[in-house]
Amino acid sequence: MFVPRRLVRAATLSLRRAHTSAPALNSVNAEDIAHFSKFLTPTSIISTLSPQPSPSSELAPFNNDWMNKYHGQSTTVIRPRSTQEVSEVVKRCNERGIGIVPQGGNTGLVGGGVPIKDELVLSLGNMNKVRSFDPVSGILVADAGCVLESLSEYLAPHNHIMPLDLGAKGSCQIGGNVSTNAGGLRLLRYGSLHGSVLGLEVVLPDGTVLDQLSTLRKDNTGYDLKQLFIGAEGTLGIVTGVSILTAPAPQSVNNVVLALPKFDNVLPLFTKAKRQLSEILSAFEFFDRTAYDLAVKHGQGRALNEDETEGAECFVLLETSGGNKDHDDEKLNGLLENLMESDEPLINTGVISQTPAQFSSLWAIREGITEAVSKEGKAYKYDISIPLAEFKHVVDTTREHLRSKGLMRDDAVKHVIGYGHVGDGNLHLNIVATNYTPEIEAALEPFVYELVAKYKGSVSAEHGVGVMKTHALHYSKSDTSIEWMKRIKQIFDPKGIMNPGKVLP
Template sequence: MLRHTVKRQFNLFSRAKPVREAFLCAHNGVSAAVRISTMNRSNVLNYSTKIPPRLTAESYPNLQRLSEFKKLSSDDLTFFKSILSDSEILQATADEDLAVFNEDWMRKYKGQSKLVLRPKTVNQISQILKYCNDNRLAVVPQGGNTGLVGGSIPVFDEIVLSLTQLNKIRSFDSVSGILKCDAGVILENADSFLAENGYIFPMDLGAKGSCHVGGIVATNAGGLRLLRYGSLHGTVLGLEVVLPDGKILNSMDALRKDNTGYDLKQLFIGSEGTIGVITGVSILAPPRPKAVNVGFLGVGSYEAVQEVFVQAKQELSEILSAFEFMDLKSQTLAKEHLKGVSHPLEDEYPFYVLIETSGSNKEHDDAKLEAFLEKAMENGSVLDGVVAQDETELRNLWEWRESIPESSQAGGGVYKYDVSLPLKELYSLVDAANERLNEKGLSSTSDPTKPVISAIGYGHVGDGNLHLNVAVRAYSKEVEKVLEPFVYEFVSSKHGSISAEHGLGFQKKNYIGYSKNEQEIAMIKELKNLYDPNAILNPYKYV
């Protein structure tokens, strides 16, 4: 592993592998990367049951169930049983409250659905939606349920339409790189399939082992590779969507160039299941890079983060595939979460940068990366760093970035804000949030009587996306009122967006006005009313 141990002396940034076994070497026959992954899964189970969530209806008593929605009846169950097998229907009982479908990953929201439908075919979904539309039964489409704004779970007793069993690869063209798959295919599985064929899925997420391809399209997720491959609005070529009345819109055979009429698929990318249920995705996959490098760097300030980013774009250019930044507080929480695993850098720094390069020629890429690092060290913008030398080390370095969401929740809960801001202003929101929480006497990293641990910041510098996580010991209305609408007002004052990639869901529905003007909101509502006049799809959310 390329490692620097003496500040600002690049000639000591050698390629000798370090001997820090806890982080890099095998332990009892199990690699560090495997140990970290196992640890994360264990912690998820521990802290996800630590504080049972309250019903969303109880947390927001002013929100009332819409009376026009019909309550589930025995006749409805009879119909669903006529088109689905027993294994495709899950009902709540005295011993089973369907918590895995009613609760979000953060355990902030909890619905009251009594019925989960798990169809295996698009035709079944069509029949289900037509029946629900005709009978005014509200429906919540649900994929991997990894959303962070309460968009994929019921609020009241809506029927959960789970796409977990619609999970087949339909076709792949190895010449064009076009993948066609069901919406319920897990992102990691899609990427693994493409890897076998020499291609890569054009986006990556920390939740790739759980999230669905259809779900990331429905939320227009951004992820870790947007800097290199662009957004889903560009890579998705076609969709298959079941509309609220049961009709099936199919543009799966779309080509890369087609100027005949409106590009209808764009309506559904980021629509969060409010005007149709995505059942199939056609997406353009780029060739898989043959050489990947990852560097983990320590820098002295957010200004230095920006300097390194500019240098990386200039020096690394076409091989730069990811540029992530993290503050010291985020890494402190990660250290507490990944107990017993040594941090990549021995000394602490105010900010950290993770750089990934991807290309087709390892010697070429290595030379460019070394030249970039040497220059960055000499001019003082980078103070320390490591570069992975094999796949295990690469995964370990990424783990310190991808473990932050779980680490920030491990203390009891987390308020997550996913925003876009001009790069110069990106971290200012974290400073402002910490200042406000301290002024209100709510925050302390050491005092367990304070509800807030700290506000931390990390994100995708390449596309101006900040993740503000406010780690708390418990969810409370007091903290929420201090943060909202303060965070949204701050973002609006900087001409940013209150949702960069997580969507609006339930959490941000009432704050869309901070990013969209009245005419834009009116048109969004008109589209909703046009395609879903009975408002059965994902009610109480979005707008």
């Protein structure tokens, strides 16, 4: 029944190669700053080149990433207040051949949002207004710089919620979410941004404004160009406005953390939960024992006590949201009873939230893992899609591999942990080390990528490629695909000014 892949691949050989050599770029100079000053307010320019130079400490938050793993040397950060200003800045950079790094909340985990050298940082934080909201259709139009959490707060009195949610919600911006095609905790229920983003306003690399800010649920008039910018990580243009379909707020939410005696139970548990909770299942998150212990160590986990977690090999956080509390409770209790009653129960125990505070503290365990990891040490983060059944195997194999290299020791790799959005087949494999060292990196790469490729997985399920994985793209994409990505890049950004060195090898 399968089309033999080999046969088909052969046809790709005839493809001509697109340009790949990146043109040389120029640095921002004092004249550029003088030019920007003509149409920007002084507070929109942070630069060591200004007549009143900013101290470089003011630039540090823009030059270094959330993990403090990637470091740029930008002299200049521009914070425009309107699409028109973005367009003017980009036009200048295009004329002068200056590289631009669009930056949202700078919570990205692959080094995509900070400069590699001294590119200009274009920060969207000053564009943070809601443009419109229609409570009948649920369609929200907002500036790209709106922080995700503030959009959630804006929607709350209108009884709507954002179709995405993630641990970084307090800092990440909707423009950054769109540009990384962020997944997060609600994807299982509300689908990907490719479905829920209805329109975009984008400043292209030559300063042109591409206005596709549709507020229509359906529009089939030609190619859906906006899709190219969803997940382009700022390499094709700057997203300045987003139109997105929000969801009616559920009337009732529940969550529960389940402690599982063994990993093998995750898959049957997922199948059961899908069947019994069906349309009200809104999250199904997994974390292994080590991830849990780290979250507890760094301040989470008040919600569970020791006898509830004893002997558990891993945990699942399960959330329901629906329109009728009685119905939802009945469905969830039905599932839990069914789980406890069976002869060989899939779970040891479960803790169900009874109050909003408990609801939050259960979520805090799962959401706190990323932060706990960063407090514990320096993390190598692999965000991969693989078959659910292989989650544990991949974590164990990686740990074994590091052990065989003699790297599992207190002054090298401290922990290898796995957690993630099981419902989406998405595992976060984190290697927590004392320091980032070439030795550890060499032990991990391409080892991890080859493991992923073996399972026909993705080397980046949701965090994107950034600067971290450009060289690993080929583990998940064919030569033909990469070639066509380069052609797309070439027509939008022939001078290569837009987030240079990111995404494409």
